[in-house]
Amino acid sequence: MTEQTGAQALWAALSGEGVDTCFANPGTTELDLVRALEGQDSIRCVIGLQENVCTGAADGYGRMLGRPAATLLHLGPGFANGIANLHNARRARTPIVNLIGDHTSWHLPFDAPLSSDIESLARPVSGWVHRIASTADAPRAAAESVRQSLANGGQGATLIFPADYQADPLQGAAAAAGTPALDAASTAPVDIATCAQRLRSARRIVFLLGGGGELGGLGVRAQHAAARLCAALGATAYAETFPARAERGQGLPAFDRLPYFPEPARAVLDPADLVVLAGALPPVTYFGYAGHPSLMVEAARLLSLGEPGHPVAEALEQLADALQAPAFEAPVHPLPAEPAGALTPAAIGAVLTRALPEGAIVSVEGGTCGYPFYAASAAAAPHTTLTNTGGAIGQGLPVAVGAAIACPGRRVVGLLSDGSTQYTIQSLWTMAHEQLDVVVLIAANHQYAILRNELRRGGAALGARAEALTALDSPRIDWVGLAQSYGVPATRAATAEELSVQLREAFGRRGPALIEMAL
C-alpha cells in the first residue's frame, strides 16, 4: 500500500463510515483535500457557488437518508457563509460533517488575512467541534466526526483541518480502528404502562408529532399509531409547525400543523389537559409575543415519548396496543377541485396537490404558499415534506438540491417564496450542473409578506418606510430570466390553468425547471 496523505486518510475514513457525498466550495487551504479526491471515487462531490448552498444541501441530504453528507468549506469566512443553513440543520437534528480547511499550522500565529476564530463561529451550529492536531489524528477524527454527527438525534460535527496535516504523509497504520464508540442515544426508554395510564386518565389530549426519519413522529408508522390513539381516546393530533421531515398524502391521516401565531396555537393547546410529545419539543411561541407565555404548555400538562430526531414510532404503537386502539384505517381524502382563474395561494396548493407525483419530496419555504399547500396536500399522492426548521431564510432551494442528490429516483419540488429564495439563489446553478429533477415554484408577490403581516398585527397601519423596507417590486425580479441565466428552463404562470399545464410539463421532463407564479 502506498503512503497516504492526511487528506487521503481522512476521505478513506469518512468513506469507511458510510459518507458518500460532499457538498463543496473549497479554497486554497482545502486543495490537498481536493487533490486527495483523485483516488477516492466512492465520494461524490457536488459544487455550490456559495457555501449556504452546500450546507443547506447537506441538510436536505441528511434529512432524507438519516446519515451525514460532508461539506467542504474554506476557513472561517467560507464556513460563516454556510452558518445560516447549519442553524436550520441543527434545529432539524440533521447529521452533517463539516470539513473546514485552515492555514498550515505553523502559519496560524501570524494572523494572515484569512485567519479568524473558526471555533467561535462553529460552536453555535455544531454539537461537536474538533481541530485536527496532526496528520495521524486525521482518520481517527474523521471516523469520530461521523459518529458525533449521529449523536443527540443528529447534529453538526465540525472538523478543522490545517493544510499541512492534509498534505503530510501519514506515518504508520491508520488509527481509526481504535476509536471509542459513542455512548448510546441518551433517551431513556419510555414506560408504556405509565404513559398509557396517563392517557386513560386525561380528558382532552393533543398529540404533537415532530419530524425526523422513517421512525420519527411524522413517519408513516408513527402517524398510523397516532391515528389509532386519537380514535381510541377521542384525541386530536398535530404536526409541529415546522417539521424537519413529514410523510404526507393519501393513505395517511390529515393531521394539521400547529399554527404559527400564538392565538390559534393556544386555541389548540390551552383546552388540552395533556399534550403528548412524540419527536417534538415542548411548544414555544416562535417569537415573544406580549400577553402570551413563551412556553405554551407548562410541564405538568406535557408527556414526552421521545426527543426530536429519536425514533418514537414504536412507543406510539405500543401505546396504541396497550390502549386496545382500533386498527389503522387508511383514510381517503377527496382531491381538491381543479382551480381556475387567478393564482392564489389556495389555488397553488390545489394545483400542486393534484399534480404531485407519488414519492415526491417537497421542500417548502415561505409564508405565502407553505400553509395552503400543507392543508391541501393530505389529498396528494404520498410524498415527503421538508420545512424550514430554524427560521434562517434561504433554506428551501439548497434543501431541494440535497434531497435530489440523496434520492435520485424521486421527484423534488421546491415550493418557495420570492423573498426567501434570493438568499441562496446560486442553488439554481447546481441544479443545472447536476441536472437534478427539481421543479422550483416561486410565489412571486414581490414583497416580504411575512414582515408586512407581522407589522399589521393588531390592525396597525403600514408606515411609508416600513412599506419601502418590505417591498421587492422596484424593480421586479424576472424569475424566468434569472433561472434561464443559470441554465434552468423556466416559464411564468399567471393563472391556475397555466400553472397546471406547466407543472405537468415539468414533471414530464428530466432535469430542473422553474415556474414563476405571478401572485
Added chain:
Amino acid sequence: MTEQTGAQALWAALSGEGVDTCFANPGTTELDLVRALEGQDSIRCVIGLQENVCTGAADGYGRMLGRPAATLLHLGPGFANGIANLHNARRARTPIVNLIGDHTSWHLPFDAPLSSDIESLARPVSGWVHRIASTADAPRAAAESVRQSLANGGQGATLIFPADYQADPLQGAAAAAGTPALDAASTAPVDIATCAQRLRSARRIVFLLGGGGELGGLGVRAQHAAARLCAALGATAYAETFPARAERGQGLPAFDRLPYFPEPARAVLDPADLVVLAGALPPVTYFGYAGHPSLMVEAARLLSLGEPGHPVAEALEQLADALQAPAFEAPVHPLPAEPAGALTPAAIGAVLTRALPEGAIVSVEGGTCGYPFYAASAAAAPHTTLTNTGGAIGQGLPVAVGAAIACPGRRVVGLLSDGSTQYTIQSLWTMAHEQLDVVVLIAANHQYAILRNELRRGGAALGARAEALTALDSPRIDWVGLAQSYGVPATRAATAEELSVQLREAFGRRGPALIEMAL
C-alpha cells in the same frame, strides 16, 4: 416632547453621532426598529436581499467616508450571513455599527427556533460587542457603538438589541450625554529624528504603504511624501498587496503592489535591510508555503510609522523634510495603447485605464483582472481603488454598492471575476433599486482560476476531479441575462473594441450597467 421607544432613541442617538445610512435586511425581531424609522428622516435605509450585501456595502461606505454606516440584521442567522464581508471589513479597519435584533428578553431562555449564540458569532468580526440590557441602555449604547467603531483605526461594533427593549418607552431623559469618551488612538507618536537616522544609515530601503483614508499610506499626501523619500534615499515603495483604499492615477507615483505569491514578494523584500511600514502590517505570506517563512521580514529590519487605519501622511512628510528630500514632482504616465482584438486581462486593464472617468472608485475583486488593471491604472485619470482585504470572496459588488451610496457624485466601477461575484450576486438588485452609478465588469472565464493556479504551482498537473471542482462552465452562467433579470442593463463584450465602446456608453448614462467580458 413625546415619549420615545427604545428603538426611536437608538436611531436618534446614532443620528446624533453622524450615522446617516443603514444597510438593512430586517426580520420580525427588528420590526420596532423599522417602525421607529418613520420619524427618523436623517437615516437613509438601503435594502440588501442577502446580508452579506449589507455588510459589504457598509464596508465600502466606511472606507470612502471614514465613518460608520449601520447594518440592520436579523438575529444570529441573519448576522451570520453577513460575517464574511465583516471579516474583510475587519482587515480593512472599516468602522461599522452592526444592529442585530434579538428575541424579546424574556423569550430567550426558551430556545425558540431562531435563538442562537449571537455573541459567539459576532466576536470574531467585532472589536466590540454589546448586548443592550434595557430600554434606557439603548441611546447610550448607540453613541458608544459609533465611538467604538472608530477605535483601533476602525473596527466593527456590534449591538444586540432585544425586541422588547426596542418597543418599550424610554423612561426619563436619554442618557447619551453622560457616556465616557473613548481613549485616544493608542498609536504612539513617531520620533522623526530617530526614524530619519535609521533611514540615513540603511543601504537598501523598501517602503510598504498601507491603505486607509485620506491620510493613510496610500492617500495622496502619503504617496507624495513617499515618492520624495524614494528620490532622496534611492529607495523603492510598494503598496501592500490588498489595500483597503488606494489613490491612484495620473499625477501620482506608479508604486507597484507587493506581489501575492511568496517568491516574487521575497524578491522585493529580501534584499532590503530596512522595510518601512506606513499604514501597513509587517508583511506575512497570504497562506503558509513550504520553504517560505510566514513573516517575510523579521522585526530587526522593520520600522513602523503607524498601524493600518491610522494617519501616517504627516510622519512621512516630516521624514521627507528631515531628510531634505526634493519636492514632489508629479509624474506623467503614458496612456497604454488602445488595445485591439481578443479580450485578455491586459487588454481589459488598458481599456479601463483609458476610459476611467476622473474621480472614479474602482472596487476590485478577483485574480484574473485585478493585477493587470492595477499595473496599467497609474496612467488612468485620478481615482480610488478598493480591494479585497480579508480574502472572503463576494466583496466586490457590495463594496461597490456602499461606495456609490457614500459618494453619489462619483462613478463606481466593479472590476470582478465571475467566480467571486456569485457569492453576493443579489447586490445587482440593490444597484437597480437605488439606481446607483455603478458599472460592473465581469471577467467571465467560467472557472475558479485562482484555485487552478494554486493547484498548478510547482508544475503539477490538474487532476480530473480537481478540474471538475474548479470548473464553472457547465452550464456557463449568462451574465447578461442575470443582470437584466435584476433590472441592471447589460451587454457582452468579446473584443477590446467592443469593451471600449460599451464602457464609454455605460459611463455616459446614469444608473447601473453590467458588461460581461468574454475571456
